[in-house]
Structures are given as structure tokens and as C-alpha cells.
Amino acid sequence: MISISGEVQLQPERREDALARALAYAAQSRKDKGCLAFKFYQDPEDPDTLFLYELWESAGALQAHLAAPHVAAFSQELPDYVVKTNLRRFIISEATEM
Numbered sequence: 001m002i003s004i005s006g007e008v009q010l011q012p013e014r015r016e017d018a019l020a021r022a023l024a025y026a027a028q029s030r031k032d033k034g035c036l037a038f039k040f041y042q043d044p045e046d047p048d049t050l051f052l053y054e055l056w057e058s059a060g061a062l063q064a065h066l067a068a069p070h071v072a073a074f075s076q077e078l079p080d081y082v083v084k085t086n087l088r089r090f091i092i093s094e095a096t097e098m
Helices: 012-030 059-066 067-079
Strands: 002-010 033-044 046-056 082-091
Touching: 002 012, 002 059, 012 033, 012 046, 012 067, 046 059, 067 082
Parallel strands: none
Antiparallel strands: 002 046, 002 082, 033 046
């Protein structure tokens, strides 16, 4: 499994548009084969910061997602909404229920 997580700092004047676009993008991404989770969460202490959490069955599933047309379209829009991102990729070799 592959997990992607981190923070996205939004341009304050574009926050509402960015939130709507992020939710639409997440909904599209959850339909991609191998997507186990894809969520944006707004920071309750800083409304201009979103937390991102993705979980993919495999590196291949993530690569297929990254090659999808909706990802290319969203990536082109990012500079209109985002100040900076800080994302990390984690390779999960084992996961157990708690």
C-alpha cells in the first residue's frame, strides 16, 4: 500500500473556490481503480490549510491515478488556488486493525 499525506496552503482569497474544487477532485479520485481513501480536511485552526490523505492499493494504482486526465486538469489549476504544498509518500509494508 501507498499513503500520501500532507498539507496544502490555500490562497485566502480563493479558499471557497479551492475547497469546492478539492472536493470535486477527491470525488473523482475515489473512483480510480486501487483508491482506498482520498480525503481533504480543513484545518480547524487555520481555514486556509487543508490536510490531504490518500491510500492506494499499490504503487501501480497510484501511478495510474497520476496519469489520469482529471489529475492533469487539477494540476494545471493548482497555481490558481495554492500557495504551497508539503506532501509525503509512505510505503506501507504491513497494516493491522487496531
